[in-house]
Amino acid sequence: MKTILLFLFFLFPAIVRGAEPVLVIPVSGAISPATSDFISSGLTKAENEGFQLAVIELDTPGGLDSSMRSIIRKILASPVPVAVYVMPSGARAASAGTYILYAAHIAAMAPGTNLGAASPVEIGGKPGNTMMHKVTNDAAAYIRSLAELRGRNADWGELAVRNAESIPANKALQLHVIDYVAPSLSKLLDALDGKTIETASGNRILSTRNARIVTLSPGWKIRLLSIITDPNIAYALMVIGIYGIGFELANPGFGLPGVTGSICLILAMFAFQFLPVNYAGLALIVLALILFAAEAFFPSYGSLGFGGVISFILGSIFLMNENGGVRIAWQLILTASLFSGFLIFGIARMALKTRKKLIVTGSEAIEGSMALSVEDFQSSGHVRMNGEIWNAKSLHPVKKGEKLKVTGREGLTVIVERE
Template sequence: MLKRTLALLTFLSLFVSAPLFSQEQKKDVLVITVNGVINPASAEYVGKSIKRANEQKREAIVIELDTPGGLDTSMRDIVKNIIGSEVPVIVYVSPSGARAASAGVFITLAAHVAAMSPGTNIGSAHPVGVGGKMDKVMAEKVTNDAAAYIKSLAERTGRNAKWAEDAVRKSVSATETEALKEGIIDIVSKDLNTLLSTIDGRKVKTVMGEKILKTANTNVVREEMSLRHKILNVITDPNVAYMLMLLGFYGLFFELTNPGSIFPGVMGGICLILAFYAFQTLPVNYAGLLLIILAIIFFILEVKIMSYGALTIGGVIAMLLGSLMLFESPGPFMKLS
């Protein structure tokens, strides 16, 4: 009798603990948001998040994407991180009204699972020069390179390579419904929870081989940009970079005209360094930059030389022209507003 009782209790304990054990083994899904231009800051943020997801053995990582495009080098860094990830990467163009344009198309096509919210769009991936101008031969080379790259990404993930090439060569775009019909994406989903439930059980192929996603009712962990990445992302905005440059020049100007002030010179130097960091990611027209520097020189000389306002007028004209010429790009997100 005692043996039967012990056997029954053992069976019941195993029966009760089994669901608890399976629940403890359930992995989390990491969710990050990329909203804005694809630049070195966002590329570093995505790269580190994917690395962390791999280290923590997450079930998957979801990139909520809304971008007008960005730098080719930063986009390629993100794509390489996605391809090299052991953890499945899901790119979700959301919320409603978002887009995956230009560089965003490459990132979406590289994902193990590509999804879009209702009311979103994807496409227009034709490359443009950083300064907005390329000669015919160079433009053809860049376009052919981008077309070959996006075709390879589409073929790797089993998506529509013809449409992908047209997105580069002809700047075609598609709504979420058209994208699903054309085989550009895998799913249209109204929200993240629905998406995770829909892809549960889906088989994907990572660098470690095939994996079946177990995302239904999983715990979602959101990871925001660190303060460092937020700051770097902000200063690469053309308007912020322009203001930093002006503050930098005027800080040094005040220090030169009032020796010993110290604070304006220190702040001016910091602002200039931050501005020049931002300029490496922006389509800077160096003629415009030189005009702004010339304007500052005129203002300094006006203090030292009596020109009856001639140097000031010249400085104002040079500053206005330089400001108008400073950023030159076909993309509105790369211009001064």
């Protein structure tokens, strides 16, 4: 009886470990603040709900440096072992994905996948030489430190950063860049069974064979955030918001442009808090809006508007901080700037046309008008002008029905003479 109890005592931890599930966090697409939030919430769930392993199924072309580093910090601090598994076949862990793979406790790939091309780039724009040297050196040191922490190939990691090297799964395994090549998640979990993993809270022994798998699904908030935190989408929302509100202010009562513009502008401001915004660029865009408004209400025949367009272009270029690896696509900036330019050109053209039109109100409009005498009079009488009866004065006698020309006005009396 004692022997049976001892056997159950030693077997019980293994049973408990075997009961611990595995959390799968699927990540596909660019690494963004939404991705960071999703992975962070997944790892927190894994820690709080007793998962023995978190597997990030990764397929990404890269993404934001700030989001990537946030994910890596969460992985490094995780008390739950984290495996990054590049899958399915045809997937990749490029750019930011390579760093995340290097940071994981377990790095695995499916056959037919690749990783690398980890050279820093700016989304939507071309990097400057001096800044790129600094960013590249920083990135190389970062991936080397991750490689040394996990005991992986640091030299190849640096080549991936400096020379944009990229390799397939089998080559990555040969070069000791990754730990496993597995055709499926179940095969990977079988390979990991019984392995001891060192985490931030100590060593963990995995019991993953036949473990229950729970897949985490992103909520609507994460999906929405993944869309609007794209720097180009956020910029487009800002532009739509600005012109929607501007149109509503210029034409009160429409309603729809104002409501749409307000929603877009609020979403853009919400997205900007997750992006590396340069406030000097934002200030230039605000200045451009002020100049556009001044052109609309105090026409300068294009001079204020032209200054606004220049300020708008510069603000758009500098809106995103280069250190964050983000820049608005020049095609989008060009489109928005051309639209602004055509708008200002239209305002200036209307102002010039208005200036050339004849005056239709006041004393100046009356002078030169034609009037018709409604009675005979010597020096003063009444005439019909523009459908109205006016008091009139004349230096010459006037007969009823005679056509007269208005030469001036004294209060409510017009001065007339023969045509």
